[in-house]
Amino acid sequence: MRLARRHLLATAGAALALPRLGQAQGLTKVTLRLKWLPQTQFAGFYLAAERGYYREAGLDLTINPGGPNLLTENLVASGNEQFGLSGGMDSVFSAREKGLPILCIGVAHQVTPFVFVAKADGPVKTLEDFRGRKATAWFTGAHLVLYGMLASRGIPRDALSITPQQVSVTPFVNGEVDVVAATWYNELNVLKARLGGVEKLKLFVAEDYGITVPRDTVIANTAFAQQNPRAVEAFLRASIRGWKASAAEPEAAVAAVMKIAPTIDRAHQEAMLPEALRLMQAGAAARHGLFAIDPAAVKKAHDFFVEHRVLAGPIDLAAAFQPQYLDAIPLPERLA
Amino acid sequence: MTGAAERLDAQLTVAAPPVGRVKLSLNGVARSFGAVRALDRVDLSIAEGEFVTLIGPSGCGKSTLFNILAGLLEPDPGGTLLLDGAPAPSGSLLGRIAFMPQRDLLLPWRTVLDNAILAAEIQGQKKREARELARSMAAEFGLKGFENHYPQQLSGGMRQRVALMRTFLFDREVMLLDEPFGALDALTRALMQRWLLDLWSRYRRTILFITHDIDEAIFLGDRVTVMSARPGRITLDRTIPLPRPRQPSLLTAPEFMALKRELLEAVEEESLKAFAANGP
Amino acid sequence: MSWRTLPRLAAPLLLIALLWEGAVLGFGISPFYLPPLRQVLGAIAALWPAYQSAFLVTLAEATAGFAMGALVGIAGGIAFAHLPRLRRMVLPLFVVSQTVPVIAFGAIVVLWFGNTLAAKAAIAFYLTFFPVTVNTLAGIEAVDPRQVALLRSFGAGSRELLWKLRLPAALPRIFTALRLSAPLALAGAIVGEWFGATQGVGAMLLAALFNEQVVAIWAAILAAAAVGSALFALVALAERALVFWREEL
Numbered sequence: 001m002r003l004a005r006r007h008l009l010a011t012a013g014a015a016l017a018l019p020r021l022g023q024a025q026g027l028t029k030v031t032l033r034l035k036w037l038p039q040t041q042f043a044g045f046y047l048a049a050e051r052g053y054y055r056e057a058g059l060d061l062t063i064n065p066g067g068p069n070l071l072t073e074n075l076v077a078s079g080n081e082q083f084g085l086s087g088g089m090d091s092v093f094s095a096r097e098k099g100l101p102i103l104c105i106g107v108a109h110q111v112t113p114f115v116f117v118a119k120a121d122g123p124v125k126t127l128e129d130f131r132g133r134k135a136t137a138w139f140t141g142a143h144l145v146l147y148g149m150l151a152s153r154g155i156p157r158d159a160l161s162i163t164p165q166q167v168s169v170t171p172f173v174n175g176e177v178d179v180v181a182a183t184w185y186n187e188l189n190v191l192k193a194r195l196g197g198v199e200k201l202k203l204f205v206a207e208d209y210g211i212t213v214p215r216d217t218v219i220a221n222t223a224f225a226q227q228n229p230r231a232v233e234a235f236l237r238a239s240i241r242g243w244k245a246s247a248a249e250p251e252a253a254v255a256a257v258m259k260i261a262p263t264i265d266r267a268h269q270e271a272m273l274p275e276a277l278r279l280m281q282a283g284a285a286a287r288h289g290l291f292a293i294d295p296a297a298v299k300k301a302h303d304f305f306v307e308h309r310v311l312a313g314p315i316d317l318a319a320a321f322q323p324q325y326l327d328a329i330p331l332p333e334r335l336a
Numbered sequence: 337m338t339g340a341a342e343r344l345d346a347q348l349t350v351a352a353p354p355v356g357r358v359k360l361s362l363n364g365v366a367r368s369f370g371a372v373r374a375l376d377r378v379d380l381s382i383a384e385g386e387f388v389t390l391i392g393p394s395g396c397g398k399s400t401l402f403n404i405l406a407g408l409l410e411p412d413p414g415g416t417l418l419l420d421g422a423p424a425p426s427g428s429l430l431g432r433i434a435f436m437p438q439r440d441l442l443l444p445w446r447t448v449l450d451n452a453i454l455a456a457e458i459q460g461q462k463k464r465e466a467r468e469l470a471r472s473m474a475a476e477f478g479l480k481g482f483e484n485h486y487p488q489q490l491s492g493g494m495r496q497r498v499a500l501m502r503t504f505l506f507d508r509e510v511m512l513l514d515e516p517f518g519a520l521d522a523l524t525r526a527l528m529q530r531w532l533l534d535l536w537s538r539y540r541r542t543i544l545f546i547t548h549d550i551d552e553a554i555f556l557g558d559r560v561t562v563m564s565a566r567p568g569r570i571t572l573d574r575t576i577p578l579p580r581p582r583q584p585s586l587l588t589a590p591e592f593m594a595l596k597r598e599l600l601e602a603v604e605e606e607s608l609k610a611f612a613a614n615g616p
Numbered sequence: 617m618s619w620r621t622l623p624r625l626a627a628p629l630l631l632i633a634l635l636w637e638g639a640v641l642g643f644g645i646s647p648f649y650l651p652p653l654r655q656v657l658g659a660i661a662a663l664w665p666a667y668q669s670a671f672l673v674t675l676a677e678a679t680a681g682f683a684m685g686a687l688v689g690i691a692g693g694i695a696f697a698h699l700p701r702l703r704r705m706v707l708p709l710f711v712v713s714q715t716v717p718v719i720a721f722g723a724i725v726v727l728w729f730g731n732t733l734a735a736k737a738a739i740a741f742y743l744t745f746f747p748v749t750v751n752t753l754a755g756i757e758a759v760d761p762r763q764v765a766l767l768r769s770f771g772a773g774s775r776e777l778l779w780k781l782r783l784p785a786a787l788p789r790i791f792t793a794l795r796l797s798a799p800l801a802l803a804g805a806i807v808g809e810w811f812g813a814t815q816g817v818g819a820m821l822l823a824a825l826f827n828e829q830v831v832a833i834w835a836a837i838l839a840a841a842a843v844g845s846a847l848f849a850l851v852a853l854a855e856r857a858l859v860f861w862r863e864e865l
Contacts (some may be wrong), residue, residue, distance in 0.1 A: 037827075062731070063814075064731045064812045067822060068822070069811055075726075080727060081730075167828075168828055260814060263666060263823060264823055265827060403765070407768075407769065431769070433769070435769040443763075443780075445784050445787075445859075445860075445861045455770040458767065459771060
């Protein structure tokens with residue numbers, strides 16, 4: 001009883017003390033707001049924090065998870081948070097279009113991180129078979145990729161039913177939906193597990209239809225970045241160190257995440273990490289290193305969204321995407 | 337007897353003056369509520385140490401009179417109210433006269449002892465001292481062994497005794513008792529009456545006692561006053577020449593019966609008036 | 617709490633446990649909808665330190681907000697009872713504040729306080745203070761006017777009336793409000809944790825929900841129930857100590 005009470009007090013005390021004043025000298029106090037709940041999609045950041053890479057780089061960094069009710073761009077724009085891992089390029093475009101003071105300092109997933117999935121033993125074998133079927137996609141950008149894929153084969157988007165996708169993939173598993181969106185690192189693993197292996201699935205990959213929408217953009221508050229370019233650079237450098245360590249020691253990376261969120265499923269997290277790493281090391285990353293901002297990919301994605309009228313008009317890409325913080329880090333350090 | 341009780345005894349009995357000095361005097365005291373005249377020119381004078389009972393039909397303005405005497409209600413301008421011969425405007429009466437309402441109004445979160453000392457405590461007396469005094473008086477009020485009980489654990493008679501003790505401990509020379517035994521059964525009521533007389537003979541407070549019960553009024557009072565139906569005024573003021581100490585056998589004595597008959601007629605008349613005016 | 621209350625509390629819990637296990641076994645319910653209790657308890661046991669600290673974090677958040685809400689509510693009720701002008705000016709604002717849905721409020725609070733205990737406590741506070749204010753006010757106003765008259769005849773001023781009569785007499789109603797508010801404070805803390813918290817039962821619930829870990833969802837629900845029970849028990853103990861004089865509750 002006494003022990004429990006002391007524990008309670010200690011926990012309450014620790015929680016109360018969270019907005020700590022007077023940090024260790026010389027460290028800049030910053031936060032990173034993630035786009036979703038803790039999982040190995042973000043393992044590199046957690047491992048870097050656990051191993052003190054941010055401290056070594058002069059930053060006292062707190063990682064705040066995202067969630068269903070949060071928009072990373074808004075929180076970073078408010079200035080309460082300095083860094084964020086945001087949605088796709090489209091999130092950056094639309095935040096800039098709205099005039100939010102954020103800028104993109106890096107891109108994590110170099111290729112489209114999701115695929116569209118049908119059941120291998122079902123009626124959908126080719127994109128042509130989407131006609132008359134039921135598909136779901138996240139209306140935070142994934143639906144546009146689907147429109148683009150359909151357009152590339154001359155299929156009008158109203159030839160099938162496309163509705164917003166909820167978090168659960170259960171409707172697809174139960175056969176209520178024919179085609180579902182799935183990230184390589186998360187839902188696809190769930191589908192493999194629930195339907196009995198990848199051979200039970202038919203995948204439709206955006207890149208096969210000439211579309212690439214890099215996602216998981218790293219953003220910073222504009223004013224903070226302009227006043228603290230060294231801190232931004234230090235943040236990227238320590239994050240890259242964390243991700244390289246995660247690639248080299250995946251068990252340690254999974255453990256770092258599990259320490260933060262002990263109740264999540266370890267096997268699922270172990271399966272997620274290599275997929276997340278693959279997406280980060282793909283495309284431009286091979287030549288320009290982790291978090292590389294590929295101007296060609298940015299331009300292509302931008303034009304794609306302008307074409308689909310997601311954006312009212314072109315935006316100033318040079319102002320929105322600023323690779324100079326990344327470029328200040330020597331290339332060999334950045335290469336995976 | 338403990339030191340504290342002796343001290344109280346001294347306080348209470350030392351100045352038992354010869355009956356005769358006027359303690360409380362009302363002259364043409366009236367009160368209206370809007371168009372309703374509740375009290376109509378009440379004239380009443382009570383001598384020091386006197387026990388005066390007041391009877392009247394329900395709704396005759398007895399409570400209005402009591403609230404005025406307790407300082408809770410302002411009388412209409414015009415009349416005079418003297419306490420110890422000095423004019424007493426309404427506000428100044430708060431805390432000067434010990435008032436005991438019909439219901440015991442005990443606080444359920446206070447023990448018997450703490451309820452009894454409530455008034456003393458509000459008057460700024462030290463809690464410990466007040467408790468000590470109350471403890472020493474508990475036996476006298478038939479509450480020995482119940483000092484630390486809560487009101488809800490007591491019988492109606494006991495609760496009434498706690499309320500009386502509270503009134504006594506609120507050390508004031510004039511006590512207003514508003515039908516204190518009205519809710520008790522006949523047997524308990526008779527016991528309480530004798531017990532009250534016993535207390536009064538020892539402490540000699542000036543008492544104005546409201547009741548519905550003519551037997552009670554005669555048995556207790558030095559004088560019985562009758563109040564008229566609304567608007568209330570004193571219509572009869574009868575001295576009760578029965579000797580004290582009074583015993584229960586008195587209730588069946590012929591002189592008692594004669595007084596009762598006389599008062600009954602007066603009260604009945606008022607009740608009929610009230611009935612005609614307001615309905616039952 | 618006496619030795620007799622323990623079996624009185626344990627019996628319904630045991631009954632629920634039996635019904636749960638029985639239903640799962642008897643009706644062959646898919647574990648996707650309702651996993652066996654054994655499995656849920658097993659999951660909690662396997663990660664006991666994690667569940668324990670989540671329990672304590674959420675309990676601390678809810679209790680902090682609840683305590684603040686109770687204090688502000690009681691003080692507000694007293695102030696409104698004594699100052700009719702203040703009541704006319706401020707009470708409508710209190711009412712309007714309650715028309716903002718707590719979810720919308722949560723989004724603002726996370727902007728103001730970030731990921732801190734204060735953020736969750738603020739939401740728990742937001743859900744708590746209003747019912748306590750209203751009930752304190754009602755409790756004070758329901759005091760028997762004859763009792764007020766009696767104490768005034770003893771010479772009591774407004775301060776003495778408040779401490780010796782009004783506040784104690786209002787306690788039963790205040791505690792009614794506190795009993796109603798305790799689960800609200802828990803809901804507030806959990807909603808607060810849905811806005812990017814790293815710790816607590818609500819954060820666990822959210823992670824389990826979005827990872828479709830059915831067992832973990834039920835484990836988080838049990839943990840939340842434990843927090844709610846602890847909070848309720850605190851209120852009940854306080855009530856028993858302070859409102860002992862009221863007839864059996």
